[in-house]
Amino acid sequence: xxxxxxxxxxxxxxxxxxxxxxxxxxxxxxxxxxxxxxxxxxxxxxxxxxxxxxxxxxxxxxxxxxxxxxxxxxxxxxxxxxxxxxxxxxxxxxxxxxxxxxxxxxxxxxxxxxxxxxxxxxxxxxxxxxxxxxxxxxxxxxxxxxxxxxxxxxxxxxxxxxxxxxxxxxxxxxxxxxxxxxxxxxxxxxxxxxxxxxxxxxxxxxxxxxxxxxxxxxxxxxxxxxxxxxxxxxxxxxxxxxxxxxxxxxxxxxxxxxxxxxxxxxxxxxxxxxxxxxxxxxxxxxxxxxxxxxxxxxxxxxxxxxxxxxx
Amino acid sequence: xxxxxxxxxxxxxxxxxxxxxxxxxxxxxxxxxxxxxxxxxxxxxxxxxxxxxxxxxxxxxxxxxxxxxxxxxxxxxxxxxxxxxxxxxxxxxxxxxxxxxxxxxxxxxxxxxxxxxxxxxxxxxxxxxxxxxxxxxxxxxxxxxxxxxxxxxxxxxxxxxxxxxxxxxxxxxxxxxxxxxxxxxxxxxxxxxxxxxxxxxxxxxxxxxxxxxxxxxxxxxxxxxxxxxxxxxxxxxxxxxxxxxxxxxxxxxxxxxxxxxxxxxxxxxxxxxxxxxxxxxxxxxxxxxxxxxxxxxxxxxxxxxxxxxxxxxxxxxxxxxxxxxxxxxxxxxxxxxxxxxxxxxxxxxxxxxxxx
Numbered sequence: 001x002x003x004x005x006x007x008x009x010x011x012x013x014x015x016x017x018x019x020x021x022x023x024x025x026x027x028x029x030x031x032x033x034x035x036x037x038x039x040x041x042x043x044x045x046x047x048x049x050x051x052x053x054x055x056x057x058x059x060x061x062x063x064x065x066x067x068x069x070x071x072x073x074x075x076x077x078x079x080x081x082x083x084x085x086x087x088x089x090x091x092x093x094x095x096x097x098x099x100x101x102x103x104x105x106x107x108x109x110x111x112x113x114x115x116x117x118x119x120x121x122x123x124x125x126x127x128x129x130x131x132x133x134x135x136x137x138x139x140x141x142x143x144x145x146x147x148x149x150x151x152x153x154x155x156x157x158x159x160x161x162x163x164x165x166x167x168x169x170x171x172x173x174x175x176x177x178x179x180x181x182x183x184x185x186x187x188x189x190x191x192x193x194x195x196x197x198x199x200x201x202x203x204x205x206x207x208x209x210x211x212x213x214x215x216x217x218x219x220x221x222x223x224x225x226x227x228x229x230x231x232x233x234x235x236x237x238x239x240x241x242x243x244x245x246x247x248x249x250x251x252x253x254x255x256x257x258x259x260x261x262x263x264x265x266x267x268x269x270x271x272x273x274x275x276x277x278x279x280x281x282x283x284x285x286x287x288x289x290x291x292x293x294x295x296x297x298x299x300x301x302x303x304x305x306x307x308x309x310x311x
Numbered sequence: 312x313x314x315x316x317x318x319x320x321x322x323x324x325x326x327x328x329x330x331x332x333x334x335x336x337x338x339x340x341x342x343x344x345x346x347x348x349x350x351x352x353x354x355x356x357x358x359x360x361x362x363x364x365x366x367x368x369x370x371x372x373x374x375x376x377x378x379x380x381x382x383x384x385x386x387x388x389x390x391x392x393x394x395x396x397x398x399x400x401x402x403x404x405x406x407x408x409x410x411x412x413x414x415x416x417x418x419x420x421x422x423x424x425x426x427x428x429x430x431x432x433x434x435x436x437x438x439x440x441x442x443x444x445x446x447x448x449x450x451x452x453x454x455x456x457x458x459x460x461x462x463x464x465x466x467x468x469x470x471x472x473x474x475x476x477x478x479x480x481x482x483x484x485x486x487x488x489x490x491x492x493x494x495x496x497x498x499x500x501x502x503x504x505x506x507x508x509x510x511x512x513x514x515x516x517x518x519x520x521x522x523x524x525x526x527x528x529x530x531x532x533x534x535x536x537x538x539x540x541x542x543x544x545x546x547x548x549x550x551x552x553x554x555x556x557x558x559x560x561x562x563x564x565x566x567x568x569x570x571x572x573x574x575x576x577x578x579x580x581x582x583x584x585x586x587x588x589x590x591x592x593x594x595x596x597x598x599x600x601x602x603x604x605x606x607x608x609x610x611x612x613x614x615x616x617x618x619x620x621x622x623x624x625x626x627x628x629x630x631x632x633x634x635x636x637x638x639x640x641x642x643x644x645x646x647x648x649x650x651x652x653x654x655x656x657x658x659x660x661x662x663x664x665x666x667x
Contacts, residue, residue, distance in 0.1 A: 005547055014546060018539065025535075112399075122367055124534075124559050126566075126585065224535040225566055229559040234533035269536075272526040273543045275491070281499045281527045 009270055013149040018269060020154055021224060023262030024161045025050070025216040025233075029240035030247065030254050031161075031168050032212030037244055038172060039205025040185035044100030045085060046213045047237025048107025053078040053217030055111040055125075058228045059118065062130035067222055071133065074222075075214035081107075082210025086203040104237070112230050126227035133157050133223040157219040164212065168251040181205060213237070239292075246296050248303075257295070264291035358390040358609065360419040360444075361411050365397045365404050365427050372580035373598060377423060377446065380602030388606055393417070405430045412438050419609070421602060423447045431456065442616060444605045446598060449619040457605060458619040459628070461596040463502070464509030464665040465656060466629030467554070470576045470594045471513025472652050473631065473645070474552045475521045477574055477591065482642040485573045485589075486551045490518060493544040493553035494525040495537055495564045501667055503527070506556045506578075508666035516652075516661065524548045531558040538563030545571045552576065552591070565590055581632040588640045593632040600627045623663075624656040 009015040029046050036043035043049075053074035061070020085103060089096040116122045133156050142152035172178040183191040184201045192198045216236070221228045243261060247253030268287040271277070277284075362381045364374050378394055385392045395411060397404045404427065412420060412434050422431055423446035435443050435453045445458040474492040477483060494510055496503040507525055514521040526540040537560040544550040545568065552574040555561030561578065562585070568575035569586035577583060577593030584590075601622050608614040622628020631637075631649065638646075655661045 009547060018543070022539065116367070123372075124562055126562060220535055225538050225563050227534060227562055227566065229532055229534040229562055231532040232534050232559075234530055234536070269526075269539050269543045270547055272540060273493075273524050273548050275522045275524045275548065281525075285527065285529045 005274055006267065006270055013146065015266055015270070016150060017154065018266040019259070019262045020158045022265045022269075023258045024155070024158050025220055025224070025236050026240050026243055026261055027161045027255065027258035028157075028164060028212050028216035028219065029237055030243040030258060031164055031251065032209035032216070033240050033244040034168065034247070034249060034251065034254055035172070035181070035212070036205050036209035037249060038185045039181050039202050040188060041086075041089065041096050041202045041206055042100075042241075043082070043085065043206060043209040043213075044097060044241060045081075045103030045107070045237075046100075046209070046216075046240055047233055047235070048100075048103040048105070049078045049081060049210055049213035050217030050220065050233045050237050051107040051111050051231070052081060053214040054221035054232060055114060055228050057218035058125065058127070058130060058221040058226070059114075061132075061222055062127035065131055067131040067133050070131070070222055071215070071218040074218040075211055078214030078217065079207050079210040082206040082213075083203065086206045090199055090202055108231055111228070115228065115230070122230070124227060124229040130222075130226050132226050133219065155219070155223045157215065157223050160215065162255075164215075165251045165255045172251070177201075177204075216240075242292065242296075246292060246299065248299065257292075260295050261288055261292055264288040358388075358419055358606065359417050360384075360390055360392045360421055360606070361417040362392065362394045362421040363397055363404075363408050363411060363427075364394065365401075365422065365424060366399055367396050368394070373424075373447075373596070376580065376596075376598040377421070377602055380599035381421065383599065383603045384606040387603075388610055390606060390610075401426065405433075409434055412441055418442060419444065421446075423598075442609070444602065444609075446601060447596075451619050452617065454617040457614050457616050459601055459605065460619065460621050461598075461601070461628045462621050462623035462663070462665070463506050463594075463596070463629065464512075464663045464667075465623040466594040466596065467506045467509030467556075468513035468516070468656070468661070468663045469624070469629070469631055469649070469652065470554055470592065471510035471515075471523075472517045473513070473592060473649060474510070474554060474576060475514040475517035476645045476648055477552045478521060478550075479518055480642060480645060482644070483574070487549055489549035489551070490521045491548050491550045492521060492523055493541065493548070493550035494523055495540055495544070495553055495555055495557050495561060496525065496527045497531040497557035497560060498529060499527045503556055505666045506554075509663055510554055512663055513652075517648075524550055528557050528560045531560050533560050534563035534566075536563065537561055538567040540564070541567035541575075542571065545573055554578070554594075555582075577632070581634060583632055583634055583636040587636050590636075591641055592637050595630050595632050597622075597627055597630060621665075624653060625659070 033046055056077040057070040057074030060073035061067050085099045088094045089099045115125050119125050135153055136156050138152045142148040180196045180201050184198045188198045243254055243257040246257040265288045268284050272284050366374055368374055368378055381392050384390050397407050419442045421444045425448040428448050431443055431445055432450060432453055435456050439455055443456040445456055449460050450456045450458040478486055478490055478492050480486045492514055494507055511523045514523055524544050528537050537557050541553050541564040553564055553568050554576040555564040556578050565575045565585055569589040574589055574591050577590050579596055582590050582593045
């Protein structure tokens, strides 16, 4: 029964659609985490940034009637707060981890505060008829049986997330900026002694992480759903940090990590809906995390073996 | 100087109080069997209540509903009442509530939710003169606490029957031939499963073949996940009506059902207007009515302090939300059938087993 259902979903490719939807916020947020990590200023405030962006984008989007303006406003807010993090951690020398925690707590509380002040609600804000990030239907391809379902009908943000992977590859490994970023992350003082403006690079690394976290947050409130619910990110920002490590600190690895996690989540979603399932729901809800840990162990063992065989 | 003024004021107040009490005694003596004035409980003391909100008002659901009940009691029963918002910091609640109780200005305290249970029991034992009306959890055996719980199993029975009627309906456009109805819970915990058990019993009561598919979000805030689970129920199991028991995460459920052109059932408050025509009805916990009822009983001297009650259909503790949207979008045949089932529940002809 369970296998039949899963197989049915794989055959009619709706699993792919679910997988891509679930993967996108994690992928975007972990790309943000990656750039800050490479720059040596690991941003653990992703969760708070996502919440702020999620709220701003739906609020601005619904009041202007334009999703693009909403998303941009969300990203701008997130980048602004990231600069604030930079100010405190780089200029005022507050520990970056503590700054990140502060942002997480701030994001959760401040969005509720704004929601109650602006809309008079404390739990959720769901405007009717708010615009949302459009779905991309590719002409001609959408009519081809298998390919159509595989490539067409996904949210624009899914494509942005996938393109972001390529963009990050390029940014980190093919530009002078990327070289500077990596050197600053490895040894900031050495980089500074060579004339690389370490502080400025780290500021920009935080800003990039803010931009990607902003996109992820905007997608949660404006694409996946059309509402803001308090604490709606529900740990996605922290998962993203795990995916950064799972992905071995490189964009392709992160794409793979997000895919594994997204696939596990999609499967858990389907398995849960099987009626009278003998498996307790708690176990099913564990699947994504168990798979992630298993993958982490697998990659760690493989790396270890590779290191061992090196001369 | 200052103390003089205060003592003068004190004397004045005392004399007024004496005068008033004398007057009260007189009328009663002269009138013989004259009815006691409205705002006196059987014990002879005025009800001066305070409602402590262990959060903030404005949730459009639970706490606001209780506040409405307080206002109604003030208007119709003539009690004195004040509402104090405790804020979202859980650490402050115990101290704030204790300062209200120890001030001695109030003789009745209204407070609710399971998070406040231990705090309330502790205070009730230390301040035996204050009466407590406690809602949404059970406290037994403390002589000055009356507690009431809403029978979510009976309420869910109603919406389960409603769901079964919808999925077997031929009049509703979104209903498919598969007899499957959905349930999205917040967490796999006893309270939520009590909803589920009632929902299943209700569905089975209408049609033995109706299957219930249940999923759990894992928390009460992840709306995107709530939506994803709902879509999976609709896509892979052909559910055509889904019951949201996941608080804020359940808003995703309502949105998912709306997007797929099928139906959903709201919870706790009236969620029908969120997606008109898709959210067909909501299961209500009538907190306002229950609080009003408690004050009414207290005035008559019939409130059973020291016990707890489960308020079901009969006591008006739970019910369906029947607003104009319900009237507009639900077929007449289903409405009639629901009235019949409600009637049977209140008369006790149907008994719902609680899984708690």
